[in-house]
Amino acid sequence: MDRAKQLGEERIGRLLLKFSIPAIVGMIVNALYNIVDRIFVGQGVGSLAISGIAITFPITTVIMAFGMLVGIGSTALVSIRLGQQRRDEAEKIVANALILLVIISLILTVFGLLYKRPILRSFGAGEAVIKYADDYITIILLGVIFQNVGFGMNNLIRADANPKTAMFTMLIGAIANTILDPIFIFVFHQGIKGAAIATIISQALSAAWVLLYFFGKRSMLKIHRKNLYLKKRIILSIFSIGISPFSMQLAASVVTIILNRSLAKYGGDISIAAMGIINSVSMLILMPIFGINQGAQPIIGYNYGAQKYDRVKKTLKLAIIAATSICIVGFIIVELFPVSIISIFNRTDNELIKIGSNGIRIFLAMLPIIGFQIVSSNYFQAVGKPKHSMFLSLSRQVIILIPLLLILPRIFKLKGVWLAGPSADFLSSLITAIFLYVEIRNLNHIQKNGAH
Incomplete structure (x- = not known):
């Protein structure tokens, strides 16, 4: 069967597995970049070095945001064009995506290197942490082009109906990073710089x-x-769809900055390290959800373009069930074994273990419903409704979470920082459920009346 045609004809359950499993493996592997860095840095350099990496996280999040802006925006567009049997237009989108990724990456590298120190200080980096943060981010900035080309174009491999190749992209990078990290940190004694060098070499291989x-x-x-060569019409189309995940990532960056500043105020540098670990664990649990999204997106986009709405709804339903199942398993592990999880990153710092194990149980308390919220937000992006998707994504990470981060710590101190996360997850999931109910009702109405 033609690789594009299978999106509209093959059984949904089998199709979602075929596309999602490689994407899930790829996204878990992608999460391992940060986790492996933090484990080796924590064991080989110390807790303050983990804080240094955590302080740089908003910068790496912004870099990823631009990769998503182009990569995910162009992927949704390509999937829809293939569903409309417009292959030539799809190829123009792919080429424009590559040029955009290269140009944006070069701008980010130059800007980042020029202003890194004041940026890091504004993020809450104190004297004990800023040297680690500076050493790490300087090298990461030199490899922005590898990260964005590898990540951004890899999304398009899935739109090209080749999820296994997309999975290998991530595997190549993560395996290389896992091998190179201990070599540069322990053998070459490069410390935190070694972790960064290992990361950009691995990203270059993926690209x-x-x-x-x-x-x-x-x-x-x-x-x-x-x-x-860039075409304004295509660029605007890519940006209009990619703006939702882009905004979500920028929001994540802003949230991390506010988090780090609150943590520095109410818990000190060690609580920043604890949050860095919690983010790594959260990412490991949520990356499979993003993998399910990436697997479902071309299926939903193609069938929506082909007006096969039953297949659209079935894909969404199965994606939500799979995402929720993964989140429930993650929740059980986090709640039962918090001390063991934190100890993986540093076995000797008792203060880090105490603060981190308490924080992770509270901050991730609403994990069981997060899968539904993320998948449902992605649905609107996949069908070319970026405004809906952006609002739902931002409701969890900005509209609700940031006010809570500004209010709750003033009342509950450090515990208030931890409580903000699950509170925002719960409220945003309620809003998402209302949006999805209205959308499915409209889709049923369109089917019944036979109109697009």
Whole structure:
């Protein structure tokens, strides 16, 4: 069966597994970049070095935001165009995405290197932490182009109906990072710089793999030289859809800054390290959900474009069930074994273990409903309704969470920082449920009346 045609005809359950499992593996592997860095840095350098990496997290989040702006925006657009049988237009989008990723990456590198110190201080980096943060982020900034090309274009491999190749992109990078981290940290004695060097080498390998795919013979969609110039119409279309995940990532960056400043005030540098660990664990649990989203997106986008709404609804339902199941398992592990989880990152710092194990149980208390919220937000993005998607994404990470982060710590101190997370998760899930109910009702009405 033609790889694009299968999106509209193959059984949904099988199709979602085929697309999601490689994406889930890829996203878990992507999460391991941060986790492996923090484990080796925590064991090899110390808790303050983990704080240093945590302080740089808003910068790496902004870098990822631009990769999502172009990568996810162009992927949704390509999936819809393939559903409309417009392959030439899809290839123009792929080529424009590559050029955009390169240009944006170079701008980010130059800007970041020029202003890194004042940025880090504004994020809450004190004298004990800023040297670690500076050493780490300087090297990461030099590799922005590898990160964004590898991540951004890898999304398009899934739209090209080749999820296994997309999975290998992530595997190559993560395996290389896991091997190189201990070599640079323990053998070459490069400390936190070694973790950063290992990361950008690994990302360069992933980027090379992705480019070989699109310029080689294996891809259905090709990058042609004639398409390698920017078209305003395509750029605006990519940005209009990609703005939702982009805004969500920027919001995550702002939230991390506010979090770090509150943690520095009410808990000190060690609580920042604890939050860095909690973010790593949260990412490991939620990355499979993003993998399910990436697997479901081309299926939903194609069938929505082809007006096969029963297949759209079934894909959404199965994605929500799978995401919720993963979140429940993650919740049980976090609540039962918090001390063991924190100890993986540093076995000797009793203060870190105490603060972190208490924080992780509270901050991730609403995990069971987060999968539903994330998948439902992604649905609106997949069907080309970026405003809905953006609002729902921001409701969890900005509209509700930031006010809570500003109010609750003043009342409950450090505990208030931990309580803000689950409170925002609960309220945003309620809002998302209302939006999805209205959307499905409208979709049923369209089906009944036979109108698009």
